Amino acid sequence: MxxxxxxxxxxSIYISLAAALIAFTFGALISLLMLVTPRRLSxxxxxxxxxxxxxxxxVVGLIVYMLIYPGGPLGFLKLLYTPTALIVSxxxxxxxxxxxxxxxxxxxxxxxxxxxVLSLGAPAGKVYPLILRESPPALIAVYLIAFSRAIxxxxxxxxxxxxxxxxxNVVTTAIALEVLLGNYEYALALGGIxxxxxxxxxxxARAIGGLVWR
Amino acid sequence: xxxxxxDVWFSYDxxxxxxxxxxxxxxxxxxHVVMGPNGxxxxxxxxxxSLIYKPTRGSVIVDGRSxxxxxxxxxxxxxxxxxYVHDKPILLRGDVWYNxxxxxxxxxxxxxxxxxxxxxxxxxxxxxxxxxxxxxxxxRRLVSVIRVLALKPRVLVLDEPFNYLDSSRVKILLEDIIAxxxxxxxxxxxxxxxxxxxxxxxxxxxxxxGSLRG
Numbered sequence: 001m002x003x004x005x006x007x008x009x010x011x012s013i014y015i016s017l018a019a020a021l022i023a024f025t026f027g028a029l030i031s032l033l034m035l036v037t038p039r040r041l042s043x044x045x046x047x048x049x050x051x052x053x054x055x056x057x058x059v060v061g062l063i064v065y066m067l068i069y070p071g072g073p074l075g076f077l078k079l080l081y082t083p084t085a086l087i088v089s090x091x092x093x094x095x096x097x098x099x100x101x102x103x104x105x106x107x108x109x110x111x112x113x114x115x116x117v118l119s120l121g122a123p124a125g126k127v128y129p130l131i132l133r134e135s136p137p138a139l140i141a142v143y144l145i146a147f148s149r150a151i152x153x154x155x156x157x158x159x160x161x162x163x164x165x166x167x168x169n170v171v172t173t174a175i176a177l178e179v180l181l182g183n184y185e186y187a188l189a190l191g192g193i194x195x196x197x198x199x200x201x202x203x204x205a206r207a208i209g210g211l212v213w214r
Numbered sequence: 215x216x217x218x219x220x221d222v223w224f225s226y227d228x229x230x231x232x233x234x235x236x237x238x239x240x241x242x243x244x245x246h247v248v249m250g251p252n253g254x255x256x257x258x259x260x261x262x263x264s265l266i267y268k269p270t271r272g273s274v275i276v277d278g279r280s281x282x283x284x285x286x287x288x289x290x291x292x293x294x295x296x297x298y299v300h301d302k303p304i305l306l307r308g309d310v311w312y313n314x315x316x317x318x319x320x321x322x323x324x325x326x327x328x329x330x331x332x333x334x335x336x337x338x339x340x341x342x343x344x345x346x347x348x349x350x351x352x353x354r355r356l357v358s359v360i361r362v363l364a365l366k367p368r369v370l371v372l373d374e375p376f377n378y379l380d381s382s383r384v385k386i387l388l389e390d391i392i393a394x395x396x397x398x399x400x401x402x403x404x405x406x407x408x409x410x411x412x413x414x415x416x417x418x419x420x421x422x423x424g425s426l427r428g
């Protein structure tokens with residue numbers, strides 16, 4: 001008997017929310033650090049992150065697997081086939097898009113706000129509170145995009161999680177499993193939920209992004 | 215107040231100079247007009263004069279002191295007297311009142327009487343609660359001009375201030391600029407040199423391919 005749908009969805013949301021939070025936190029730090037590194041280096045790095053946005057998630061999963069399998073350098077942590085492994089791999093999948101979006105956003109915002117403050121003859125230190133005031137809607141939108149990217153990452157979670165019922169079975173792995181078992185209606189229901197979640201979040205992200213200028 | 219550019223060169227990419235050996239002196243009061251075709255370097259020149267951009271080579275001397283050799287606190291004090299209106303207005307998230315009063319707020323002023331007078335004169339009263347995002351190009355221009363005029367600066371630098379304005383607003387702005395030039399230094403870059411500017415200018419400059427012809 002298949003695992004209750006609500007359990008799978010709840011697990012997926014919890015794991016992806018955590019993964020998006022980690023990706024967002026590290027992505028924000030990386031993008032802020034890139035803003036203060038020499039321009040040539042930051043342009044090179046952003047090129048790398050741009051390329052990684054489209055990296056196959058199964059490869060990300062494979063890299064995490066190689067790190068955490070019992071014989072791997074982090075094998076002693078015993079993370080393989082645990083929700084933590086899913087969170088880590090989903091966070092890595094979402095990280096590049098968070099970095100590229102936040103870097104471009106902060107770069108433009110910093111430039112605009114700095115010019116505005118200086119042009120008004122105000123102290124340079126006034127740039128920081130204005131950036132804090134401007135940022136929240138865009139930051140929330142980027143977090144939701146990270147969540148959307150994380151929850152749809154099948155390859156990575158399949159490799160490091162294995163889709164174990166009651167433990168690491170999330171919507172994407174459940175769909176793959178149910179298709180293999182011929183439970184197409186159940187798979188379609190799960191697919192519908194996944195689409196509603198990702199499309200719904202994209203709509204929310206766009207709406208919040210639109211608030212940037214309000 | 216005196217601002218002097220000594221052998222100023224500027225490059226955005228470290229290879230091609232958009233300004234070449236600029237020598238320019240503005241002091242006391244009066245209207246200075248910088249003309250030149252698109253791409254001649256007018257905006258860059260004005261941002262250097264306004265202490266927003268640091269020249270790649272050369273010095274910016276303000277009241278006898280090299281501005282870019284000063285410490286951050288001294289720079290803030292000097293820049294307090296010089297304001298700049300962008301060619302492309304920078305407005306922040308929020309309503310028109312927030313944006314139009316931003317200069318006064320950032321500089322710690324809490325007397326809005328003159329600002330309110332300007333708002334009425336330029337016909338922006340009806341728009342004060344509108345989102346900055348909903349404004350037309352001309353309205354955005356007015357917000358950026360008014361918030362700077364309200365500061366009553368000693369040096370006012372305006373980059374193409376008449377773009378997108380209707381003829382009645384151009385007339386009001388010309389009157390304000392000419393009145394302000396009686397006590398302050400006003401520098402305008404424009405391709406729209408009307409008779410009133412020509413008649414009232416103490417000096418006209420022509421910028422051609424990054425070089426100044428006074």
